[in-house]
Amino acid sequence: MWRKASVAALLALAVGYLYHGCPELPEQLLQYISPDGLRSSPQSQCHLEQVISDAWDSLITLPTRQWSRVAVGVNACVDVVVSGVGLLQALALDPGSGRDHEVLRSKEDLRETFVHYMERGAAAERFFSDKEVFQRIARAAAEYPGAKLYVGGNAALIGQKLATYPELMVLLCGPVGPKLHEMLDEQIVVPPGSLQEMDEYHLILEYKAGEQWGSTRAPQANRFIFSHDVSNGVMSLLETFVASLDEFQPDLVVLSGLHMMEGQGRQLWEERLKEAVAAISDIRKDIPIHLELASMTDRDYMNSIMQEQVMPIVSSIGLNEQELLFLSQAGGGPHAHLAAWKGVPDVGQVSDILLWILEHHGRADPSSEADLTRVHFHTLAYHVLATVDGHWANQGAAVMAGARVASSQACGTRAVDPTKVELKVPLRFHTSDSEPRVELTLDPAAPLTAWRRGNVTFHMTPVLVCKQPLRTVGLGDAISAEGLVYSEFKSQPGF
Missing domain, CATH: 3.40.1190.20 (Ribokinase)
Incomplete structure (x- = not known):
């Protein structure tokens, strides 16, 4: 009885999705509820990503009472976004093992902490305590090819x-x-009380999924942020x-x-x-x-x-x-x-x-x-x-x-x-x-x-x-x- 109901439900889904141009969806549904609970990748014109995106667009509605x-x-602050590996190489730093530092006090602390999070593909943010060293790094970042400035x-x-x-x-x-x-x-x-004479700058060191530096390989894209930001x-x-x-x-x-x-x-x-x-x-x-x-x-x-x-x-x-x-x-x-x-x-x-x-x-x-x-x-x-x-x-x-x-x-x-x-x-x-x-x-x-x-x-x-x-x-x-x-x-x- 249960099996008949399941087949009927899948057939109903099939009919519904045929009208929406996704005839292969029932097969995908069978794949995504496989025993390991993981999705396989059907070679099809109609993907789960399209189905989910379309569903979001139809289901997402604004609330009755909205903020005004x-x-x-x-x-x-102003974010300076730059390639993490590229900037560290420009600072004459060599790849090596990673180690987390709660506060960055030197370029070496920066390198170790960056590697620590890059090998995990994880985001992190740290304070750089040495103002002069930070300013030198910030200048190098701003001058690095491809560096971009954003609202931060x-x-x-x-x-x-x-x-x-x-x-x-x-x-x-x-x-x-x-x-x-x-x-x-x-x-x-x-x-008016918020306006300052000088901007605060934060350095955003980005890396891509699969990017490698020495023996460190990023499992996914992410970024490492650091600054010497007194106002914030x-x-x-x-x-x-x-x-x-x-x-x-x-x-x-x-x-x-x-x-x-x-x-x-x-x-x-x-x-x-x-x-x-x-x-x-x-x-x-x-x-x-x-x-x-x-x-x-x-x-x-x-x-x-x-x-x-x-x-x-x-x-x-x-x-x-x-x-x-x-x-x-x-x-x-x-x-x-x-x-x-x-x-x-x-x-x-x-x-x-x-x-x-x-x-x-x-x-x-x-x-x-x-x-x-x-x-x-x-x-x-x-x-x-x-x-x-x-x-x-x-x-x-x-x-x-x-x-x-x-x-x-x-x-x-x-x-x-x-x-x-x-x-x-x-x-x-x-x-x-x-x-x-x-x-x-x-x-x-x-x-x-x-x-x-x-x-x-x-x-x-x-x-x-x-x-x-x-x-x-x-x-x-x-x-x-x-x-x-x-x-x-x-x-x-x-x-």
């Missing part, structure tokens, strides 16, 4: 993405120098940002740049973090705050953000696989024993950590007074949005919109080009690494999978990974910005 004014702060800093990148929606008014507060101001979208409002390093514009909100009257606040303080030393960040919390606490309670996290290495600092300081007073956070695992390691959460993810992060393990964050540091605990109700997780192969029930709407569309923009922006195209992307996510996965461990299967025709654990709902969608990405910087910021555009916040009674 969004305030973004507080890290902004999470806040500025999120602001730029939001400004692509004409109906949105965007305020950006951060250290905005002449070059950055020139590059910003005309629609972005910059308060102490979040010097945070108070200016909060003060500007009374006049601007936003209905959403997006905050980033906390990771920049980590390299300033414990004494400074302890004091400055308290001041930051006091400033953020002045924001009206009925305005949701999204916090965009970035690469960090100091567990005490992460714990301060997570347990005692910032996380309980924000409504939403955005983060990637490295930040998620480090957050769990710092706080003694699920799977904290893992040194690093092996390949594509396991969906069940990611789900466990997301649930732990919302139960221990958010509103999933009914007795908690924390504001945190939403976590947007993104990794190369898939995205997951986890929300406490009753606080957010349209989250399925939000997570799919984030995945769609990751696919198009990485390839440098206005829309997803199915010929330039590939599906890398396992098409069978579990909702948890422990009990209850439910197995789910991705349906390409409806590429949104949802499940619940307690009072937390999870929405998961695959990413169509760009085969030859043109630029990896700012993808996380674009993903979070797009996800927020498609999100609807439900004001709670008593706010």
Whole structure:
């Protein structure tokens, strides 16, 4: 009986897709639900990538109630994007073994840390403590053939993405120098107190999938970021940002740049973090705050953000696989024993950590007074949005919109080009690494999978990974910005 029903369902799918020009899809469906849960590559004119892309376009809809004014702060800079291997060779550095450094103090520290992350294909960001050496490296980077200048800093990148929606008014507060101001979208409002005489520069060392330097070979394309950034390093514009909100009257606040303080030393960040919390606490309670996290290495600092300081007073956070695992390691959460993810992060393990964050540091605990109700997780192969029930709407569309923009922006195209992307996510996965461990299967025709654990709902969608990405910087910021555009916040009674 079950077999007959399955055959009937596949025949129905076949008929439906014949009308859409995809006669081979039922065969593909049989392939993608193979025993190992992995997709084979059918030689066909109609690919799963096309099916998923078309499904996104039909399923993604804007929320009933949309944002009209969004305030973004507080890290902004000019990014100098350059070939990582090429620049290090120009600095007369030889390839060798990798080693991670929490703070870069020399060119050798830079080389070792770059190699450490390149061989893992992982993104990272570090502070370079020696101002003079950094300036010499920055000059070499700017003069390197093919070097490009872009808007940089999470806040500025999120602001730029939001400004692509004409109906949105965007305020950006951060250290905005002449070059950055020139590059910003005309629609972005910059308060006078944000304008600086000089720009802050960040160096972005990119590498391609399969690129080799000595014995190191990158498993996937990514980038390594470093800077000697004092203004962003102490979040010097945070108070200016909060003060500007009374006049601007936003209905959403997006905050980033906390990771920049980590390299300033414990004494400074302890004091400055308290001041930051006091400033953020002045924001009206009925305005949701999204916090965009970035690469960090100091567990005490992460714990301060997570347990005692910032996380309980924000409504939403955005983060990637490295930040998620480090957050769990710092706080003694699920799977904290893992040194690093092996390949594509396991969906069940990611789900466990997301649930732990919302139960221990958010509103999933009914007795908690924390504001945190939403976590947007993104990794190369898939995205997951986890929300406490009753606080957010349209989250399925939000997570799919984030995945769609990751696919198009990485390839440098206005829309997803199915010929330039590939599906890398396992098409069978579990909702948890422990009990209850439910197995789910991705349906390409409806590429949104949802499940619940307690009072937390999870929405998961695959990413169509760009085969030859043109630029990896700012993808996380674009993903979070797009996800927020498609999100609807439900004001709670008593706010």
